[in-house]
Amino acid sequence: MPIAINRVSEDPETTNQEIAWLCEKQWEITPQVEALKEWVKSPDFSNLPENHYIADIGFGWRRDAMAGGPVLEPEFMLLLAEKGITLHLSEYAFFTDGGQTSLITRSLSKFANWLTRLRTIPSKRQINKISLKRLCPIAGLPLFRS
Numbered sequence: 001m002p003i004a005i006n007r008v009s010e011d012p013e014t015t016n017q018e019i020a021w022l023c024e025k026q027w028e029i030t031p032q033v034e035a036l037k038e039w040v041k042s043p044d045f046s047n048l049p050e051n052h053y054i055a056d057i058g059f060g061w062r063r064d065a066m067a068g069g070p071v072l073e074p075e076f077m078l079l080l081a082e083k084g085i086t087l088h089l090s091e092y093a094f095f096t097d098g099g100q101t102s103l104i105t106r107s108l109s110k111f112a113n114w115l116t117r118l119r120t121i122p123s124k125r126q127i128n129k130i131s132l133k134r135l136c137p138i139a140g141l142p143l144f145r146s
Contacts, residue, residue: 003032005039005085008052019053020044027096029059029089033070040079048083055080056088060096 002023006016022035036055039045072087080087 002026002058003036003039004054004056004058006054006056008054016054019048027058027060027092027094028062029057030070032057032059033072037076040076045079045083050082051084053083053085054088055085056090058090058092060092060094062096 002021002025004018005020005022007019009016020039022039023032026032026035036057077087
């Protein structure tokens with residue numbers, strides 16, 4: 001998933017403003033964190049006014065993971081904090097190596113891809129407006145009659 005960096009809208013009826021979109025189709029967390037660290041060194045970051053932002057890193061599981069992962073140094077976190085950027089780490093239930101996964105995992109992956117295409121973080125009000133009738137086919141889940 002790309003890293004979605006958005007300015008949070010003060011109006012709950014308005015979608016968040018896209019600031020940057022990094023790491024297209026990358027689901028491993030370490031390369032994404034490294035890309036975010038590089039972006040923080042860029043003029044795009046330097047020229048960003050202080051505000052309320054969200055940097056959302058979406059990542060899948062690594063089948064060969066034993067421990068560890070990327071390091072977020074205090075200096076890096078301070079740079080984010082000075083701009084008002086909250087870091088979200090969004091874990092998705094599938095393996096990054098493309099190995100065989102269960103039906104529910106594949107469905108969650110489809111749902112995650114759909115959310116990624118939105119390129120925004122929906123508000124609670126927007127989420128409540130989304131019906132299961134619309135989401136289930138997108139996620140590949142069957143609709144059940146009540």
